[in-house]
Amino acid sequence: MNKIAIAGCGVVTAAGLGMEALQRAVFSNAxxxxxxxxxxxxxxxxxxxxxxxxxxxxxxxxxxxxxxxxRAFLFAAAALREAVKNAATILDSVPATRRGFVLSTTKANxxxxxxxxxxxxxxxxxxxxxxxxxxAADLAAxxxxxxxxxxxxxxxxxxxxxxxxxxxxxxxxxxxxxxxAGVDLISQFVLSGFNSLKSLDPEGCRPFxxxxxxxxxxxxxxxxxxxxxxxxxAPAILLSGCGTSNDANHLTGPSRDGSGLALAIQRAxxxxxIAPDNxxxxxxxxxxxxxxxxxESLALRSxxxxxxxxxxxxxxxxxxxxxxxxxxxxxxxxxxxxxxxxPGTPRLRERDPVAPDSLLVEPRAVANLNYILKINxxxxxxxxxxxxxxxxx
Amino acid sequence: xKDLTIHAASxxxxxxxxxxxxxxxxxxxxxxxxxxxxxxxxxxxxLLSASDPSRFLRMDLMCRIGFMATExxxxxxxxxxxxxxxxxxxxxxxxxxxxxxxxxxxxxxxxSIFAYTLPSTVIGEICIRHRLKGPVLSLIAPDTDGANALxxxxxxxxxxxxxxxxxxGIEAINVSTAIPFPCRKLSRHTxxxxxxxxxxxxxxxxxxxxxxxxxxGTFAESCVPCRNTLAKTNRGKLRLHNTLWNP
Numbered sequence: 001m002n003k004i005a006i007a008g009c010g011v012v013t014a015a016g017l018g019m020e021a022l023q024r025a026v027f028s029n030a031x032x033x034x035x036x037x038x039x040x041x042x043x044x045x046x047x048x049x050x051x052x053x054x055x056x057x058x059x060x061x062x063x064x065x066x067x068x069x070x071r072a073f074l075f076a077a078a079a080l081r082e083a084v085k086n087a088a089t090i091l092d093s094v095p096a097t098r099r100g101f102v103l104s105t106t107k108a109n110x111x112x113x114x115x116x117x118x119x120x121x122x123x124x125x126x127x128x129x130x131x132x133x134x135x136a137a138d139l140a141a142x143x144x145x146x147x148x149x150x151x152x153x154x155x156x157x158x159x160x161x162x163x164x165x166x167x168x169x170x171x172x173x174x175x176x177x178x179x180x181a182g183v184d185l186i187s188q189f190v191l192s193g194f195n196s197l198k199s200l201d202p203e204g205c206r207p208f209x210x211x212x213x214x215x216x217x218x219x220x221x222x223x224x225x226x227x228x229x230x231x232x233x234a235p236a237i238l239l240s241g242c243g244t245s246n247d248a249n250h251l252t253g254p255s256r257d258g259s260g261l262a263l264a265i266q267r268a269x270x271x272x273x274i275a276p277d278n279x280x281x282x283x284x285x286x287x288x289x290x291x292x293x294x295x296e297s298l299a300l301r302s303x304x305x306x307x308x309x310x311x312x313x314x315x316x317x318x319x320x321x322x323x324x325x326x327x328x329x330x331x332x333x334x335x336x337x338x339x340x341x342x343p344g345t346p347r348l349r350e351r352d353p354v355a356p357d358s359l360l361v362e363p364r365a366v367a368n369l370n371y372i373l374k375i376n377x378x379x380x381x382x383x384x385x386x387x388x389x390x391x392x393x
Numbered sequence: 394x395k396d397l398t399i400h401a402a403s404x405x406x407x408x409x410x411x412x413x414x415x416x417x418x419x420x421x422x423x424x425x426x427x428x429x430x431x432x433x434x435x436x437x438x439x440l441l442s443a444s445d446p447s448r449f450l451r452m453d454l455m456c457r458i459g460f461m462a463t464e465x466x467x468x469x470x471x472x473x474x475x476x477x478x479x480x481x482x483x484x485x486x487x488x489x490x491x492x493x494x495x496x497x498x499x500x501x502x503x504x505s506i507f508a509y510t511l512p513s514t515v516i517g518e519i520c521i522r523h524r525l526k527g528p529v530l531s532l533i534a535p536d537t538d539g540a541n542a543l544x545x546x547x548x549x550x551x552x553x554x555x556x557x558x559x560x561x562g563i564e565a566i567n568v569s570t571a572i573p574f575p576c577r578k579l580s581r582h583t584x585x586x587x588x589x590x591x592x593x594x595x596x597x598x599x600x601x602x603x604x605x606x607x608x609x610g611t612f613a614e615s616c617v618p619c620r621n622t623l624a625k626t627n628r629g630k631l632r633l634h635n636t637l638w639n640p
Binding site: 041106107110113114116117130131132133136150151152153154155158161165168172189192193194196197243244245246247248249250251252260263267378379380381382 | 479483488489490492495496498499500502503504507508510511512513514516517518520521523524525526527528529530531532533534541545548554
């Protein structure tokens with residue numbers, strides 16, 4: 001079976017444009033969440049979230065007038081350009097027909113629908129990209145991916161599910177390279193929804209905090225280039241296992257016992273053919289909602305017993321980026337693995353006593369970080385887990 | 394390579410409903426427009442008269458279609474042992490996804506609708522109903538005809554990631570309720586296209602002795618490629634436009 005390696009990553013987040021900006025935030029345990037006054041429904045509210053800076057959006061609009069009012073396209077294309085740049089030497093040797101594309105998103109360019117409903121002007125391109133399938137097709141065309149094209153929209157596990165699909169394309173031999181891009185926006189639509197469910201923390205999320213009360217939304221894009229292992233000469237980071245599951249419990253809340261997430265983790269470990277003890281770090285979903293974080297603590301204990309590996313949540317850096325979260329947080333894990341650094345949990349004040357003791361408050365350097373587990377959970381009771389493996393020289 | 398065959402299939406659309414054992418049955422009354430909640434509610438009462446309807450009544454159109462298409466299958470999920478349900482995967486494929494509900498929510502944001510603005514929510518509803526905990530996948534495919542879901546299911550079965558897979562192809566666009574521009578105001582051509590997009594017959598042979606290379610737990614399929622996108626008319630209203638998809 002073909003092994004799957006990661007050849008390049010690119011991101012646009014509240015922390016800035018590019019992987020370097022993200023790494024600076026991760027290494028300094030800094031939060032990029034900001035407070036803005038926004039209209040939610042008909043009332044103005046103060047919202048703390050991970051907004052992409054207006055200067056970055058303006059810069060991207062200036063460089064691509066045709067997509068000026070499709071931020072989803074602009075962000076995704078920028079992330080893809082960075083990832084492609086990092087993987088350029090490999091891509092040159094792969095024909096376009098062997099390049100696949102997978103988009104992960106929950107709502108694509110949803111802010112165009114907000115505008116349409118409010119009778120505001122929207123370009124034809126921005127309207128078209130309301131539909132995830134069209135956004136995927138447009139991005140695949142721009143990046144000359146003429147192999148298999150797919151779009152995954154599976155709530156907050158979309159990103160990990162998209163990486164799983166990208167890996168499957170290569171394993172099945174229908175592509176040598178797969179561009180995986182994740183994108184989602186902070187919009188009236190999404191803010192209204194989470195606000196109506198009372199899921200937002202007005203002071204900003206505090207994952208695994210004793211007094212956490214909700215999440216902070218985030219936006220942007222992330223891209224990862226997956227390649228057939230043989231295309232890379234040097235030791236690489238491999239995507240060695242994925243697993244998904246359903247709680248079969250509740251539409252908008254996680255199962256209370258963590259059994260569904262534990263199943264997904266066990267499936268990913270089984271596919272990677274490793275024992276739980278091999279995992280050196282877990283990047284949790286860690287949204288900051290009371291139920292999610294408590295459920296994850298239970299799931300980790302269920303899989304790892306009393307030897308839960310060091311774990312943390314990165315949502316305090318850039319917020320909960322929904323359909324792109326899996327791709328973004330996997331890119332973050334790649335950076336952590338390359339730098340032998342365990343990320344911390346920004347914005348955590350007082351740790352939840354229910355959380356395992358191995359919760360990382362601050363970043364920590366380690367000698368080796370060979371296996372990382374990335375987990376996400378979402379509406380509809382969906383769970384996903386992914387194992388990254390660093391090859392030794 | 395494993396021998397893969399279709400185990401059961403069902404269909405639900407404007408022409409009627411049924412499964413591979415019963416065949417297609419017509420609706421009690423001819424449909425005036427697209428399949429709507431009314432027909433689905435009636436079918437729910439007839440199939441599940443003993444169950445609590447409150448959960449079903451909360452669902453959006455996409456979930457009701459997927460839920461009832463699964464109920465129509467000649468498969469007794471409750472008889473499956475727990476271990477079997479943990480290895481029963483669910484894949485949903487759609488082109489329009491949750492667009493129908495997205496438009497409703499954008500017009501009138503209500504917490505009860507928000508959870509249904511995701512195309513994967515139907516998976517959650519079905520998994521809750523039948524206590525399924527296997528692998529899941531929600532695809533939005535520009536070239537949807539159910540084939541992507543079938544292909545993925547076949548790969549899962551071959552790789553041993555699942556023992557059975559429930560595949561659903563769902564399109565749920567109810568133009569008259571979703572768009573503030575009633576269907577009758579659309580041109581005949583556009584209205585016809587919209588209806589065809591919703592349901593255009595069973596494309597995959599549901600017969601148990603089918604020689605298809607795919608063996609699937611179940612398959613409820615409904616749609617041909619839907620080439621609609623939203624466009625703004627010169628009147629500032631929303632309407633469906635028929636556009637060609639050109640990758």
